[in-house]
Amino acid sequence: MSGLRVIPTRRRGQDLLYVCGTDGRNVAWYDREAARVHLFSEDLRQDVLDALGPFLAGAVTVGPPPVPTAAELVRLALHPDDDLAPNRPGEALLIALDRDPGPAHRLRTDPRRRELAAEQTVGEALDGLEGGGWRTLHSIPLPGGDRVHHLVIGPGGLFAMYALAARRQRVVVTDPLVTTGRREPWPLLRRVRSDAARASYALTAEVRPALVLVEPARLDVTGPPREVRVLTPADVPALARLGGVLKPADVEALYAVARDRRTWGKG
Known part of the structure; x- marks a missing residue:
């Protein structure tokens, strides 16, 4: 290079x-x-x-x-307020909806609820990888109000995943643009790559980007997107077959660092 x-x-x-x-x-x-x-x-x-x-x-x-020693891992013992491991899929949206559920008379579903359902679907699929030596964190806050929807760490490496609600809609991916239904195209893949880059910086490890489409009616990809994997929740279990990148000790060490909220302060 x-x-x-x-x-x-x-x-x-x-x-x-x-x-x-x-x-x-x-x-x-x-x-x-x-x-x-x-x-x-x-x-x-x-x-x-x-x-x-x-x-x-x-x-x-x-x-x-290097993999942290046992003594270094002990120093990573977290205050509950700094531990991201308990975060549920869509944690930020759950909190936002609890604080402001919106008017009860809305004729249309609050879009935040569609986004929440998408993150919960992806999160459930990712949590199913736990038995294969993978670790998952959800709704990781980033400076500026952004967040990584899901971070998964396992034998096949690290992935930052963005969950996109696409129920019964046609999705067209033309890097960097993504079009869902009749919406105007928007450069979503730039955001997906940015999330992975910020995670790489925070963790000093390679994090690969992925876009997960939830319940699309149809998917058209005009050429493979640069670096970004385009998946559906049904594709997630296949990650368990990936390996050769991280050893179990590496997975646990990176997970210990990633679950610390303070790690992401400058990510």
Whole structure:
């Protein structure tokens, strides 16, 4: 890969150097204090080392992000207010509807309820992966009021999923635009990719984007979207067959970090 950029960053009191690709995604980071280069993909080892060459002093260790020790995991013990694990699918919408249910005389269903039903459907499908060594978090808040609908972590890697209510509607995907029914096309895939990129930054790990369409009457995809998986809830169980990316200890370590609300403060 050419065109890698090195960006100095200070996080949690540490001076780090992030290596970004041409699309802005992090592909590695260098911890000067530990003299360690953390790779998200072993295939980019030489490209990353070439980009970091002017910044390296002496011998460095190169490899994937380390798994926290048992002592480090203990330090991750969370106050209940900071633990995102109890979040239900659509947690933010549930809270919003509880605070403001809307007028009782509405002739049409509140769109928030359709969105909630979609997130609950996807969440139920994702929770079914637990037996296969996967971990799921729902309704993760991001700075600025956005949120990741679902984050799933397992042997096949990490996925940030956006649930789209499409009941009985034709859906047309023309990257980056998505059209549902008679609505105007909107660049939803940019949002889906942005959610995954922000999660990658917060977790310092590769997070892949996915759009999950709930009950579409028909789906037309004009060419494979760049990087984004387009799924339905019925496709979710197939993720259990993916593997070879994370070991069980890696899954648990990333889950421990991801469930901490404070992780997402600068994501």
